[in-house]
Amino acid sequence: MYTLKSAAQMRQTDNTAMYGKYSIAPAVLMENAGRAVAERGGAYVGGWDGKDVLILCGKGNNGGDGFVIARHILAAGGRVYVYSFGTTAEYSEESKAHLHTLRMMCDNRTCTLTMYEGEKNDRLLYKRLAACDVLIDALLGTGFSGSLREPLARVVAAVNERAAAGGCTVIAVDMPTGVNTDTGAVSDDIKNDTSSPLMADLTVTFGSYKRGQFIYPGKACIGKLELDSIGLPPALLTENAEDNVYLLCEADITEIVTPRRADSHKGTHGTIGIVTGCGDMVGATLMTAHGAVRSGAGKVFLRVPGAAAPYCIGKEPEIMVRPVGGRDRLHFCRDDAAEIIAESKDWSVLVMGPGMGKDKELPGFIEAVAAETTCPLVLDADALNALRGKEADFFARHGGRTVITPHLLEFSRLSGLATAEIKTDLIGTVMKFVRDYAVTVVLKGAPSLIASAKTGNIYVNETGNAGMAAGGMGDVLSGIIAAMIAHDGIGSIAAAACAAVYLHGAAGDYCAGRIGPYGFTPDEVADAVPEVLALWDKRRPLTLLEKPYII
Ligand SMILES: NC(=O)C1=CN([C@@H]2O[C@H](COP(=O)(O)OP(=O)(O)OC[C@H]3O[C@@H](n4cnc5c(N)ncnc54)[C@H](O)[C@@H]3O)[C@@H](O)[C@H]2O)[C@@H](O)CC1
């Protein structure tokens, strides 16, 4: 699992490394950062020898890194043209020191340094841009916020234009200029602004990955992302902060979705109650159940309003379907709750929501069921819409055992915030929501975020693809979440939600690889779950017992 740091957390880490017990000299850290970009960038472009490299340096420490990079590229045989957008006086002491060294190396042939003073420098700058093989963006890093100001806005636009024409390779230092480190918002997100963020081919980032590198639209500006520790103490990089954000990796998930015990039985793998659907909508219901079956649930019970039952019975023999109410019953009503509550005593988890409709009795039914059941709840789609206006009370009573799985629009209704507002800080908004309501949230999207009610931690999931942007995928996910909650040995519902979201996305990636980039169905994604589990089993390291013991 990787920590995704905010700009403030990264600043804190750097400061502790330099001014705390480790006492790493600031110029040394900057040297390591610059050298890392020169080395990784060199590998990316096939070596610096004979290359013309334009290096744009801002007035903060990102710019200081640029002076170091120039020196190392020069040493590796490249020609460097450095533009500084700060004055000597504006630079930090370490940047000043590196600027001085670079200045001493300038020969106006292989190395030039221009202190940018305004439009009078533009003509030569654009000429250099038109002729360079590689552009190094050391303009702004973690210090950027808001919307790009001039002259950087026009310089970045020119760089993008040149790169889009296939003219040069663009390497960003730490962050591409114009991408917000915390939110992934970009320069032209800001109202009435057209200054675009820089589009990099490669970003070399320092110490820790940053949140904005994984959230769109910023994620689209990053290109290939490489992480370099720059010699920061590992203990500092993994240190817990108050608000922790992590990137899920396969190893985290295979650690919790462990292989089945050989002596297990169906009872070991949980009994899933799926109480959902309505008279004219059974597809979502069946896909939810199918997701649970394919994810290894021991037993799956499906309870649907009477009118929906004929369309569900026998579709999949392993799903035990029972109608609630008579044949003309289209929706659940409040009085049905007692029957479900009685049955739920044997259930490991209860799913409500997919395809449930919008009947006025629904909120009362869901509340009554929740009030008298004790098992974990997975609430999606119509169940979430039914909670509108009562969410604070509902989550206060049941949040600790509930996973909600809204997409952006559903989350907007629940939080009362406009989708555009949520998107300006996806992680921050979900973090606040979970702190306020103490409910585990799966916010579906690209990427999906999982927020733990217990710890407030946010987990970013990178599996999945655009082919999964299709109706029914979320229903399958609800079934997978339920199966993971029931999975033997998964410790918490947040862990189960992380496992399910990762698995669901990995199954979608498997389908995209086998079938094509889109057009595969939610049921095919569910069917791919066992295939992904089999792949994980193959990749899992041998345990001591499985290792050959006769040599
Ligand atoms: N010890 C450290 O703190 C280290 C920092 N390093 C580098 O330093 C960077 C952070 O340095 P800084 O905190 O100085 O920040 P930056 O260098 O990223 O930028 C700060 C400057 O950006 C300007 N700025 C902010 N928003 C702007 C906008 N919208 N339009 C135009 N200008 C804008 C500010 O006025 C400020 O002058 C990192 O990204 C990394 O590259 C590395 O050298 C490693 C060590």
Ligand SMILES: [K+]
């Ligand atoms: K940069």
